[in-house]
Amino acid sequence: MRSDCPTTCIVILAILSISILPLFDPFEASALPEGYPVWLSGGYAVEQPNSTMYLDYLQPGSTENYLVHLFNTGPDQVRYRVSLTDEPEDWLVFLGSGVDEMIVDLDPGTGTAVDLNMKTPTERTGDIEVTVKDESSMEEWQVTLRIICRKGPLVVSLPVLDHTLGRNTPALVDIDLRNLENTVLNVTLSMDGIPASDARIEGEWTVVFEDRSLELPPDSTTRVRAYVYAPELEPVGSQKVTTLSVVVDGITRPFTVTSINFKVQTIFDLRSTVFPAEYQLISPGESVEFQITIENWAVDYDTVSLEMFDRPSGWDLAFNDTFDPTSLPFNVDPYGERVFHPVVFTPRNAVAGKHVVVLRASGRANTTEIRLMVEVARKDSFQLFTMTSSGTDDTYRLTLGDNLIPIRVVNRGNYYDSVTMEIDTRPDWAPLTFHSIEVGGGTNVTTLSGAAPVNISGIIDSTIMILEDPLSKITLTFDPGQSAVVYLGTSIPLGTRANSGVVGIKYMYGVFREQQFLQASIKLILADIEIVDTDGDGGPDIDIYPEPDYEIGDRIYFSWTLRNNYPYETSGLKWSVELSGRVIIEGDVPPIGPGEEMEFNESWKADKSTKYHHVVTLKISGDAYPQEDKAPSASTSEQIYISPGPRKVAWGVMILFVGIMLLIISAFIAFYLWVRKDLREKEAVERERYEALYGRKGAPPLKSGASAGRYGRRALEKGERRELPPSHIRHEGERKRGKVPADIGRKGKGPVRERASGGARKASPLSGEGKAGAKGRKLKVKDPSASGEKHIGRKKKRTAGRESAPGSDEVEELEELEEFEET
Known part of the structure; x- marks a missing residue:
């Protein structure tokens, strides 16, 4: 029995466990009243206290x-x-697989669970009531599931879900939290399966949040960064899948983002440090040097490329090293480092404030940013410039009526600053106020009212702002280096006498409100009768058209406009147009009312007495009015050129001359071609005769008999026998038969003599013994038996002692050839 005791105990315990098992709920225990046969679980449903x-x-x-x-x-x-x-x-709510009612049979002491499903609820708060009824006792029990369905109050999103990390390099996870409520939300962040800590836990997966528990302002978006570390001995290629959970106070269901994947790889770890790491304060135009260290924390060398990633406009960077690391990639040894010394140069107009020059070092697998931090000291400076019509002095010339005095304002500082301008002094006869502000040329017109400061910072489009209220003091806010034109306006009434004065502008700027002054002179010019400026160049104009250059006989048109600056109507004025001091046209000026304008259009025909360059002068004159001290007068001049002859005739003569020259050239070319054609025909005839005589097709024709003679002599000296070509033989035979005229092939026109059969010489077409043979040329041949040589030549070249050999065939042929060449 003692040996069976353990077995018996095990059997008894198994029976008891089977009998007791139905007494325990396999699901979560409920806090409902004792004996209550129904309760809920699942999701993040929370049972409310003292209720169902x-x-x-x-x-x-x-x-x-x-x-x-x-x-x-x-x-x-x-x-x-x-x-x-x-x-x-x-709402779509159902039990089990899609019903609203189910029958469940349970044995004593047993339990079960029925699925309650919900899909795609709409945004609202609703109650789902489940009733359980005992069919035998008709007793009922209810439980209620209250669902609060709404957007938010929090939206959680991650820009990147797949991350790569190394054993010593964490993965950076950015988390965006958007609060949709109008109240502050207290949230807590966590990752399922990865413990959160303030620092890396050795040998474990760890997530370190920059701020794990934080308050989200109403209707705002906040980004939080988390660093996920893998264990130091985590196998390469292993992966970790987790879920980000965000719990909001008062809401038990967390807002989750699923499937965040982390993969462990052997990666190169490139790091960098900067010294000094703080902002370096310098003045505009100065430079500052840093020391950067690029470190390779990998077990293999890394190839690094250093580039300028970001810098303020106009700034420059150089390296105080023998090697410029931005020019070529360089290697960093395993667990080694490279040190460089970049120098940051700031321009003279560098904007005040904190700036960062960013270098980016890219290795084989990762990139590190190097931030060179520079703070530019503030420099306050404003400057005002006069803009007079002459541009050479500070005197503004005013006339009766409305006038505008432009002043250029420039922010010479390097900071977003404001300037306050105030009219400090002015003459009594010129009541000055600020009229308008022009930025960038002024095409878009707006109006401003009140004395509030005017902010022109950031205005890109051309704008002109007109001040509706007459102000003697205004405040403008500028960007660094920005400029604008401020106009002072004044209206001088009619009857004001000529006068002058000084305008003083006081302006203050900067933190300490530094005060400066600008002074300019103003002078009232009473221009009595005025020739109006029509082209905007600042001077009176007389328009001459249709073109600047003319010729004798052309009609020249003149146009001008007069303005009456007197406070009364004009009378007794005359106008005249002079050509180099000679009046060519003139007339009376009709009465013009005060402040009114009148346009004049006149013409004149150029005569023979006017030519070459001239100055056209328009003059307005008249007697002095009783109210004025001087007579009204005005004048202006323009230059013109009058050609001495009609240009059309000149063009005609030129065209005729060109035509005659073309005809002459054409005739010369035709004559040249005709002569060349005749010469070619003669050369062709000579070529045919030459080929017929020598039997050498394609040989160039001979131009002198001497050459032919020399050729014949050389041939006889070499013992060659020249045969007449077949064509020549054919012509000789045809002559004998009477088919070819007897004079073909002969220079003379005598009868053709036949050669005797005994070798006696007969007249030949080439023998030259006809009329043309009267020259009596004879050839002598040296006896070959004496010296074994032959020397054949003309009679005048023969030497004593040479004898002829009449009856020789070679001599006869040579003689015929020479006579043919002479022909």
């Missing part, structure tokens, strides 16, 4: 599953009828 209600939060369009737990606590079998007795009409 459960509360959960859902997002619109989500899907969630809950469980309705049933338990039979009685001694008998029970049948429960489970049904949905209340639910929102527009």
Whole structure:
């Protein structure tokens, strides 16, 4: 028995566990009253105290599953009828696989769970009531699931879900939290399966949040960064999948982002440091040197490329080293470092404030940013300039009526600053106020009212702002280096006498409101009768058209406009147009009312007495009015050129001359071609004769008989026998038969003599013994038996002692050839 005791105990314990098992709920225990046979679980539903209600939060369009737990606590079998007795009409809620009512049979002491499903709820708060009814006792129990379905109050998003990290390099996870409520939300961040800590935990996956618990301002978006570390001995290629959870105070359901993937790789770890690491204060135009260290924390060398990534406009960077690391990639040894010394140069107009020059070092796998931080000291400076019509002095010339005095204002400082300008002094006869402000040329016109400061910072489009209220003091806010034109306006009434004075502008700027002054002179010019400036060059104009250059006989047109600056109507004025001091046209000026203008259009025909360059002068004159001290007068001049002859005739003569020259050239070319053609024909005839005589096709024709003679002599000296070509033989035969005229091939026109059969010489077409043979040329041949040589030549070249050999065929042929060449 003692050996069977352990076995018996095990069997007894197994029977007891099987019998007791139905007494325990396999699901979460409930805090409902004792004996209550139904409760809920699932999702993030939370049972409310002292009630049968459960509360959960859902997002619109989500899907969630809950469980309705049933338990039979009685001694008998029970049948429960489970049904949905209340639910929102527009929500999809069902039991099991899609019904509203189910029958469940339970044995004593047993329990079960029924699925309660919900899909795509709309944004609202609704109650789902589940009723459980005992079919035998007709007793009922209810549980209620209250769902708060709404957007937010928090939206969680991650820009990147897949991350790579190394054993010594964490993954950087950016988390965006958007608060949709108008109240502050207290949130807590966590990652499932990865413990959160303030520092890396050795040998474990760790997440370090920059701020794990934080307050989100109403209607705002906040970005939080988390650093995820892998264990130091984590196998290369292993992966970790987790879920980000954000819990909001008062809401038990966390807002999650699923499937955040982390993959461990052997990566190169490139790091960098900067010294000094703080902002370096310098003045505009100065430079500052830094020391940067690029470190390789990998077990292999790394190839690094250093580039300028970002810098303020106009700034420059150089390296105080023998090697410029931005020019070529360079290597960094394993666990080694490279040190460089960049120098940052600031321009003279560098904007005040804190600036960062960013260098980017890119290795084989990762990139590190190097931040060179510079703070430019503030420099306050404004300057005002006069803008007079002459541009050479500071005197503004005013006339009766409305006048504008432009003053250029420039922010010479390097800071966003304001300047206050005030009219300090002015003459009594010129009441000055600020009229308008022009920025960038002034094409868009706006109006301003009141004395509030005017901010022109950031204005890109051309704008002119007109001040409706007459102000003697204004404040303008400028960008660094920005400029604007401020106009002072004044209206001088009619009858004001000529006068002059000084205008003083006081302006203050900067933190300490430094005060400066600008002074300019103004002078009233009474221009009595005025020739109006029509082209905007600042001077009176007389328009001459249709063109600047003319010729004798052309009609020249003149146009001008007069303005009456007198406070009364003009009378007795005359106008005249002079050409180099000679009046060519003149007339009277009709009466012009005060401040009115009148346009004049006149013409004149150029005569023969006017030519070449001239100055056209318009003069206005008249007698002095009783009210004035001087007579009205005005004048202006323009230059013109009058050609001495009509240009059309000159063009005609030129065209005729060109035509005659073309005809002459054409005739010369035709004559040249005709002569060349005749010469070619003669050369062709000579070529045919030459080929017929020598039998050498394609040989160039000979131009002198001497050459032919020399050729014949050389041939006889070499013992060659020249045969007449077949064509020549054919012509000789045809002559004998009477088919060819007897004079073909002969220079003379005598009868053709036949050669005797005994070798006696007969007349030949080439023998030259006709009329043309009267020259009596004879050839002598040296006896070959004496010296063994032959020398043949003309009679005048023969030497004493040479004898002829009449009857020789070679001599006869040579003689014929020479006579042919002479022909």
